[in-house]
Amino acid sequence: MSRRFELTDAEWEQIKPFLPATEPRRGGRWRDHRQVLNGILFRTRTGVPWRDLPERYGPWRTVYKRFRRWEADGTWHRIEAHLIGTQDTDLHTQIDSTAIRAHQHAAGAWKRGHRNRTHDAPRGSAAPGEA
Template sequence: MSRTAVLSDVQWDLIEPLMPSSDGRQGRPFGDHRMILEGIIYRYRAGIAWRDLPGCYGPWQTVWKRHRRFSGDGTWDEILTRLLAHADGAGLIDWEVSVDSTINRAHQHATNLPRHTGGPASYTKLRTEPPDHAIGRSRGGLSTKIHHLCDGNMRPLVLLIGPGQGGDSPMFEHVISAISVPRLGPGRPRTRPVRALGDKAYSSRANRELLRRRGIQAVIPERADQIANRQRRRAKGGRPVSYDTETYKRRNVVERSFNIFKQWRALATRYDKLALTYRGGLVLRAITIWLRALGDTP
């Protein structure tokens, strides 16, 4: 396979039936989906400007507009959801999930749009661009934070983005609530993992109560300040938090999953001006990960 042919024939055979056939508004058929899709993937993998796409993918404007459209109308999310349904039906999803976040610097080319802070804290299945474009100022400068939940095999289930200075704990409910994997047959989508692993940033009474209410085992250690505050209050402080320390060692899968995502240079550094297209690139990366898993299934 050449450097520009980024999808195998097996992977394309899996995704081709899931691609929209025509423009829903005007009824015009789309052009070569495979060429455009591979152009989008190549751009994010190589981390180049859209204008610098090789000519084998066609006009760069067409490639960008297709990605902008499919990111905004939910096409990428719908394709990922269908792949997750097939993966769950094949028993490929390990429902011991891990959650974490990572901060990625925003390049100067991504930060030259007017921004209005105070927008929504989470962005999932967007239809309109958020006012702050999911860019905030953290210690490292202007940045975007990816909130990610993966299964026990490092494969992504939920991807949300927010400004870089946003906290992890307030996003936990949004991340857990975004789990929804449809069944291939009758029945409601699966929304409840067996257990959820998280680091101390997610240690709060509200998060533990959320997991307890939904019947999900919490594997989250307690922060030092919470331990000291509980001990100071003695009997009124409640019981110590218990969690399976051996199970917690498997939380590293979410860190390793981030490493896989950041192999695409335009995801490790944000070059996109719009939160829509940046998150669309993340979802597209998740699609390729599941395509590889499903393609290896006999």
């Protein structure tokens, strides 16, 4: 059963050839790449802190270190280049729905009982309530 933020078998087969060998040059056995990759995807899609990764992805430090290592050695770049080459759409197009709240005074709100003059109020005329 595939979970919401985890790779399907077809997606995994497409990405697997671009990942480094699972036999490290030194040290012990590496945790499964697919499990770690699913942890990275979960973290980037949900925005949770690394320390709050669910246990099913393994130790959060392992997932974080593998993410950083793959960034440094170009693994992410190779995967992205492959995926862009196989898609019909432009993956560099992004939609940003960020909402930034303005301070109430920046929006022309009343200040200390007086309203700021707006661009359509002629100079020298009093703002409402200043007569």
